[in-house]
Amino acid sequence: xxxxxxxxxxxxxxxxxxxxxxxxxxxxxxxxxxxxxxxxxxxxxxxxxxxxxxxxxxxxxxxxxxxxxxxxxxxxxxxxxxxxxxxxxxxxxxxxxxxxxxxxxxxxxxxxxxxxxxxxxxxxxxxxxxxxxxxxxxxxxxxxxxxxxxxxxxxxxxxxxxxxxxxxxxxxxxxxxxxxxxxxxxxxxxxxxxxxxxxxxxxxxxxxxxxxxxxxxxxxxxxxxxxxxxx
Numbered sequence: 001x002x003x004x005x006x007x008x009x010x011x012x013x014x015x016x017x018x019x020x021x022x023x024x025x026x027x028x029x030x031x032x033x034x035x036x037x038x039x040x041x042x043x044x045x046x047x048x049x050x051x052x053x054x055x056x057x058x059x060x061x062x063x064x065x066x067x068x069x070x071x072x073x074x075x076x077x078x079x080x081x082x083x084x085x086x087x088x089x090x091x092x093x094x095x096x097x098x099x100x101x102x103x104x105x106x107x108x109x110x111x112x113x114x115x116x117x118x119x120x121x122x123x124x125x126x127x128x129x130x131x132x133x134x135x136x137x138x139x140x141x142x143x144x145x146x147x148x149x150x151x152x153x154x155x156x157x158x159x160x161x162x163x164x165x166x167x168x169x170x171x172x173x174x175x176x177x178x179x180x181x182x183x184x185x186x187x188x189x190x191x192x193x194x195x196x197x198x199x200x201x202x203x204x205x206x207x208x209x210x211x212x213x214x215x216x217x218x219x220x221x222x223x224x225x226x227x228x229x230x231x
Contacts, residue, residue, distance in 0.1 A: 001040075001228065003047050009226050010035070010048055013206075019222060020210040031213055034083055034202070036223030039230045042067040047225075049076035057104070057221055059086035061095055068099055085167075085221065087141050094118045097126060104129040104167040104202055107143045109154045116158035118168040125162045128155065129202055134181055142168070145184060152188065156195070165200035165218075178203055178215035185216065 012031060021028040038047050038059040045056055045067060058064035064084070071077045083102040095112040096103060105110050106128045119126045130151060135140030143151055155163045166185055170177030185201050192198065204212025206225035213220065224230070 001044060006047055006227065007051055009228070010051060010053060013222055013225050016225075019211070020213040023210065026213065030218055032219040034085075034191035034219055034221045035226050036085070036205075036221050037067075037227065038049045038063065038086075038183055038223065040227045044069060044227060045080070046074050046076070049074070054079055055081045055083060055219075057083040057085040057228065058224075061086065061092050064069050065095060065099060065169040090114060098123075100126070102127040102129070103162075105131045105141065106151075106155070107131045107133075107141055109151055112151070112155050112158060112161060116160045126159050127164050127197075127200075129165050129167040129200060130155070130163070131167045131169075132181065132184070134168045134177050134184075135174050137171055140169060140171075148184075148188065152192065152195075156192070162197050163195060164197055165202065167202035171205070178208075178212050178217070182216040186191055 017031055017033055021031055032055055033055045034055045035048060035053055036057040045229055053189055062123045068082060071080065081102065082100045084096050084100045085104045087095065088105055090110050093111060097115045097118040098120055103115060103126060115126055130148065131142040133140050133144055136144060152163065155161055166181060168177060168181050181203060182201065189198050200217040201217050202221065204217045204220040206222050209220040209222065
């Protein structure tokens, strides 16, 4: 990929996020742009890191580990914040716990426990989001809203995890998923005043990030609009 083309895309998306925040009467610094770099080479991540992009999301563990290893020697590597946004299998939790800063796809208690137990003591606690299947779709991962209280209570008890909020991938036909998730997020905040770091609502992608920001999203996951279409 042409480096300038990539930078131009990133700057355009960044400007769109700022404009969406202004439209929603919120501060742009309160919304994190997560560059979804799955299937893209490590050099594209390095290019954007040099421009100041900090947060990168990866779906495929083995591919992500190779990139993390490759980029370790890059000058901006220490500033990169790695988010795991793919589905989590039990036998993958150790690598995720050891190499990522955030995990956005926690949906079961057993996964949370394994991430907690396998998070190295010399690293800060792992930031986690609970993925919610807001539309109860068979094809989507995530816990159901009714399952949230039990899962939240479990995660709160783990010292090596910090529960930050919720993540959703709504059905394309659902026009009010963002509003319902925003309400769910606020309800949990009210019921759990002891959640000191409950501050993140990860929703919105390339095609709907403005709508998501209007409904309280604090993190938008953008891939195609930055990196172009995937092969």
